[in-house]
Amino acid sequence: MKVAVLSFAHVHAAGYLRLLSRMPGVEVIGSDPDTASAAPGEVRGRAFAEERGVAYAATYEEAFAWGPDAVIVCSENARHRPLVELAASRGVDVLCEKPLATTVEDGEAMLAACREAGVRLAVAFPVRFSPAYAAVKAAVSSGDAGRVLTVSGANNGSMPSVRRWFADPELAGGGALMDHTVHIADLLDDLFGEARAVDVYAQTNNxxxxxEVDAETSGLVxxxxxxxxxATxxxxxxxxxxxxxxxxLELTVVGERATLEMDAFDQAVHGFSERRGQGLELPFGADLDELMLRAFLYGPAEGGMDVADGEGGLRTLKIVTAGYESARxxxxVAVG
Amino acid sequence: MRIALIGAGGIARAHLPGWLELGARVGVYTVDGSAEKLAAEYAGHDVVAAASLGELLADCTAVDICTPTPTHKELALAAVAAGRHVICEKPLALNASDAEEIAAAAEAAGVRLHPAHVVRYFPAYAAMRRAVGSGDLGDLAVLRFTRGGARPQWAPWFADPAQSGGVIMDLMVHDIDIARWIAGDVVRVHAQTRGVEHATGGTQAEVVSATAVLTHASGVISHITGLWGLPDQQFRTTFRIAGSHGLLRHDSTSVPGYRITAQGVRAANEGIPSSPMTESPYLSELREFAASWQEGGGEPRVSARDGIEAVRIAEAAVESSRTGRAVELRTGIASDIKTGIASDIKEVTR
Known part of the structure; x- marks a missing residue:
């Protein structure tokens, strides 16, 4: 199995290269020719691949000429489309970083290109592979939790600082609202099955x-x-x-018959490092990125979670774009 | 100090020990005979059941209204007319105009009106407010509050939104007040309610849950959720306060100070009572109220205006929940503080 990681713009590129490098039977190369957007000091391109001991292709053409079975698109949000279209044109399955795109127009074009080329388009939502989410899903789909009334979710991080384009609306499509709404929106897209978002109310501030940045850094949706x-x-x-x-990432689901809480990342040993002068956290939970990559490359485990498809990625993007209009x-605002 | 305690339900029972601690003589009045029962429980203390409201109001220093919300206005106006200071359980009223009317009457009569937003006296919330006020968190940005427990079964009026105002007006009004306390006035509200608002009391448990997003004049945004849940829903409140320079989190169930991990039998809501780790917030609240009657006794941390605004915001949230629309609010209070810290909120011309 040959996998190419296209662009190292996204912070997840490093993790994917590391995980793919150690998967038996997987050959990996990276390609990151388009680094003009990188802020000073950000390691990109060949140097980034070499630091990780991964083979490097100087151009995307070269990467496709290598004959990958699948590609992972890790470019800036606004630059997903050309790479997904390139993969479609070469007949290669593609896993695209989230959000699918920054505009619905781009997202629809990507879906169309992949559909016409008969390639698979998946979107990188690793949290749906969380065992905690699986437990929530089981409680809801079995009916044990009853009808879901309200959901309260939080996906908080700090502003990504190793890749500064995340806060550049031109390249990221916005700020925190674009970056962090979609993970929980994807969980609910899966949890609610055929149900669809009707409208979105969002408030943001910076x-x-x-x-430091112009983009919104806080948001409630x-x-x-x-x-x-x-869901909020x-x-x-x-x-x-x-x-x-x-x-x-935390989620509280209030159903008519049960109240459920999950924390996708709370499985860690906590302590304090005197050497580092700060708190110490040793995560021991499942590696969600690895589970996602395996499902993308080899299909879902028996009865297990599959990767989000392009249609789902487009639905969560539409929630975000409606959110921006609502905040304005x-x-x-009705979801288009 | 002579206190007219009106009502003998859950909150009256939380207040009564506080009044006794402060050395008050307490007369209890109810319309259903429960005053006699409460007074009998406190035999040996300075607690008596009053035969009539008029008699009680004629001979007291202050009135403590611990009755169902729809009765607040009539009782408060009667207390004010008798020239008594008033502490009134939250929400002050079911709508802002009634709350305004009570406050205006108290002001005209020159007596104190203290809306009993007791969460301001819970030590974790007070500590958070002090940290915000000292600038430890920088500019506030996004706040979250949750509050939930089993649906109140002890008094049927909670189940009827026409009397209690529902989960937003009765329960979430606490955190609406706290959000406004630390982030200033609110200019826009959006809320949604799901589940059974009007409980029928049938055999099937009836859950109601609501979510509200407040936009403060300062630009701060707040998320508030409320839950009247299943019978085994543990009562729990949380907050997460994020600012440009720091973060504070609190979960009431994670810091009990003291836990019983075994007592031989599994007892539902019975058994060894939990030991309070701090002074009762109700006592702190009543002490501050009582001090405010004296010249130089200090301003309580809750003003009549705070009580009115909490009702106004909750009323807007209820309206939003009904219509599905966001509701814009216009308040008469300046939000002059960039940080949203209302350390010195000033009234401006209304």
């Missing part, structure tokens, strides 16, 4: 990192679904930057 459920998502970059942990206008 009081966090004020003066309320999504109403046609199954009667309502805190997508803020509100986790302290110098905290020893990265943040997390101060009213709930």
């Amino acid at each position: 009081r966090m990192y004020a003066g 309320t999504v109403t679904y046609d199954n009667g459920s309502v 998502i805190d997508c803020s970059w509100s986790h302290p930057r110098s905290h020893h942990s990265w943040g997390g 206008r101060g009213v709930p």
